[in-house]
Amino acid sequence: MSEFDELQAVIRRHAAGRQAEQRACEAFLNALYHALRTASGPGLPLNNVTLEFTADPDLRLRPAPAGSVHAAWLRLGLCEVLVRVRRLDGAFVGEYGAGGTFRLDSTTEDDLLVLARTLLRDVTAAYGGDAAPPSHLN
Template sequence: MSDFDALQAAIRRHADERQAEQRACEAFLNALYHALRTSSGPGLPLNNVTLDPTPDPDSRLRPPPPGGWHAAWLRLGLCEVLVRVRREGGAFVGEYGQSGTFHLPHVSEDDLIALARRLLRDVAATYAGEDRAARPEVPLN
């Protein structure tokens, strides 16, 4: 078997795992989008939030290997923020904006709302010129 054939076999062998991760990460990003829309509370939807899935700009392989990043641009009114997410040991691990990170071992509606509110606060602080490193970490719950 040539090296090329070995590469093709490895890609095929892990296709189901990759596709399951991709579906889970896309579902997470979609759920975060919905959490952002409802982050102001019941009956107060944010109508100027949109989701634009995109290939991860830092990815050097397509399709992403197992454990690879999946990304989307979230438009939040006048700005856009790139959110990247991947699965790590059953948890969702991600990055957003300039330096925001998250690790969610369990994903509930409350967890997503808390993440959405933290994301909004962090992006607002970035535009306000506040140093995130000087602010204490805000817990998700």
């Protein structure tokens, strides 16, 4: 078997696992979107929140290998926040904005609401000048 054929076989063999991981990360990003829409409390939806899945800017291989980061832009009214997430040891680990990070071992509604409110506070601080400048450039 040539090296090329071996590469193709490995990609085929692990396709189901990669696809399941991608679906899980996209479902997480969708759940975070819904949490952001309800972050203001019951009966107070944020109507100008949208979600747009995108290729991770750091991804250098397609299809994405297992353990890769999946990304989406969350539009929050006048700004957009890139959220990147991947599965690590059963948890969702990710980053958002200029330096926000998270790790969620469970994705209950309350866990997602806490993350959504933290994200909103961090983005507000970044635009309000209360946040430290990012330590690296994109």
